[in-house]
Each structure stands twice: as structure tokens, then as C-alpha cells.
């Protein structure tokens with residue numbers, strides 16, 4: 001039996017949880033190194049002693065020393081030369097630099113430490129919500145969650161979305177038409193809209209998101225990416241979308257967060273031309289619950305327990321979906337929203353996601 005699931009002895013359970021404690025410490029220490037600019041400084045400006053790193057980043061030398069030693073002990077940083085505590089020189093190996101500082105890499109994981117880091121300050125509210133059935137909103141989790149989410153999906157949209165869509169012939173053909181109008185629901189950091197605009201130069205993309213700070217973040221991202229003339233982001237509940245004539249709509253990793261997804265899906269359907277598709281990207285979880293779920297299930301339940309289910313319950317009434325939205329659940333929502341066709345698209349190897357087409 002896999003030792004991580006062996007619950008036959010107290011020793012095995014204790015070992016397993018001790019491993020989890022070490023993982024937690026790694027994640028929280030990467031949160032510090034990411035947010036304080038320590039990894040970035042080591043990657044961009046080279047190896048440093050604790051006082052040098054503190055000086056470069058405007059941080060405290062004693063804390064920098066403790067963190068550098070912890071990072072070397074845990075194996076994420078390298079001790080280049082030993083000596084007195086403040087004279088030790090530490091460097092960042094290329095692999096660590098890629099995973100923790102390269103925001104274009106598919107291996108970029110610093111954003112996940114931000115997502116779970118955002119949970120820390122919310123724990124008292126989460127405890128209260130777990131007692132009362134109340135929620136903790138995306139807005140309450142703040143910029144760490146907002147930016148962590150945006151940056152976690154960004155490389156996938158940048159590097160893989162165009163190819164993934166190009167592999168679905170009719171969707172690709174539709175998006176490549178001159179003057180095509182696309183809707184992006186729940187755009188977050190806007191990287192999906194930016195990727196769509198880049199892949200399809202004749203397209204205009206309208207995004208709508210209920211989280212106001214996301215609108216500013218995405219607008220700035222689109223401006224910096226040079227696509228602001230074809231990508232417009234607005235603030236609002238997608239359930240209130242006016243009837244329109246979009247040629248295609250997308251909902252990237254957001255349907256499971258919505259308290260009332262059927263209202264949103266209905267509004268999106270009405271905003272589409274007859275027969276036009278809504279592509280939903282959501283978690284590639286198993287078809288049904290099983291207690292011996294794989295690592296994707298474990299991770300998605302982790303997001304659900306701390307982030308998505310409380311967010312989805314922060315506005316009432318709520319269907320309380322949670323991150324682990326099974327395909328059958330989305331199918332029910334799609335039918336209730338009046339979509340007649342529901343299929344899984346042949347897009348694989350796209351992070352933790354599955355793509356659905358609703359028509």
C-alpha cells in the first residue's frame with residue numbers, strides 16, 4: 001500500500017502528517033520568498049549573504065538569514081560558501097529560479113503559495129463560516145488569492161491555449177473568422193482574453209468579472225500586452241449580461257465558484273448567437289467520488305475546503321458547488337440553463353483542466 005494512504009498504524013499516520021508539515025513549511029516559506037522579492041533578487045542579481053539580500057530588497061537581515069538557512073536546509077537554495085552566519089553566500093539553482101520566479105514557465109508554482117497564503121488571514125472567518133454555513137468571499141481573500149490565481153493560469157493560457165483550440169477544428173474556424181466577437185466570463189487577471197486576442201487577431205474579446213479589483217488588474221495586463229484595442233473588461237455579475245450576439249463564449253475555471261451558476265449560464269446562452277458555443281474550462285476531476293482519489297482530487301478538495309466552496313457560499317442563495325465539480329454536475333447546470341448539447345472537448349494535458357463545449 002502507498003505509505004501516504006496507509007492508515008493502518010498510528011506511526012504511519014503520524015509519518016504522513018509530519019511529511020505534510022514539512023510540505024506546509026516549504027509552501028509558506030516560498031510565500032515569504034516570493035512576496036519579499038528574495039527569490040527574484042537571487043535570480044536577477046546573483047548570490048548573496050543575508051545582509052546583502054536584505055539590503056537589496058529593503059528587508060531585515062536577521063530574518064533574511066533565518067529564511068536563507070531554512071531554504072538551504074530544505075534544498076531549494078544552495079549554500080555556495082560557508083563561514084560566519086552573516087558571511088555565508090547563498091544562490092538560487094536554475095530549477096528553483098524557474099519554478100519560483102519565471103512567470104512564463106509552465107512549472108511556475110509561486111502563485112500556489114500565494115493562493116494558500118491568502119487563506120492564513122481568513123482562517124478565523126473560515127472557522128466561523130464552517131459553523132454557520134456562511135461564506136468567505138474571493139474579495140475577502142484579497143490580492144494574494146487574486147494574483148495567485150491569475151499568475152497560476154497565465155502560462156497555460158500564454159503557451160497552450162492557442163494550440164489547444166487550434167486542435168478543435170470547428171471552434172478554431174469560428175474564432176478565426178473576421179470580426180468574430182468573443183465573451184470571456186470571470187476573466188480574473190485577463191490572461192485568457194489576452195491569449196485569445198493574440199491567437200485570433202481578427203477577434204474582439206469582451207470580459208465580465210464580478211470582482212472589481214480584477215477589472216483594473218486585467219485592464220493593465222491587456223494594455224501592457226498591447227491588445228487593449230480589442231479586449232475590453234467590465235465589472236458586473238455575468239448573470240446580468242444583456243442579450244447579445246456573441247459568436248463564442250468562454251468561462252475559464254469560474255463556473256464552480258458561482259453561487260448561482262445556472263443563472264449565469266442562462267445569461268451567457270442568451271448572449272450568444274443561436275448555435276454558438278460556450279467553452280467551459282474547469283477542473284479535470286474524476287467522474288464520481290471515490291475515497292482513494294488521486295492527487296488531482298486531493299488538491300481540488302484542498303482548494304474547495306479553503307477557497308472555492310466558502311467563496312461560492314459567500315452570496316446566498318447558493319448551490320454550493322465547490323472546486324470538485326463533477327462532469328455530471330456541470331451537465332445538470334447546462335441543461336437547466338437551456339443548453340441542448342454538452343460534450344467534453346479532446347483537449348488533454350492542459351494543467352489540471354478539462355474543456356467542455358455547451359451549445
Ligand SMILES: C[S@@+](CC[C@H](N)C(=O)[O-])C[C@H]1O[C@@H](n2cnc3c(N)ncnc32)[C@H](O)[C@@H]1O
Pocket residue numbers: 138149150153185186187188189190192208209210211214236237238239251252253254257258259264
Ligand atoms: C478562480 S477565478 C478564475 C479567473 C480566471 N478565469 C482564470 O482562469 O484565472 C474565478 C473568477 O470568476 C469571477 N466570478 C465569479 N462569479 C462571477 C459572476 N457571477 N460573474 C462574473 N464573474 C464571476 C471571480 O470574480 C473570479 O475572478
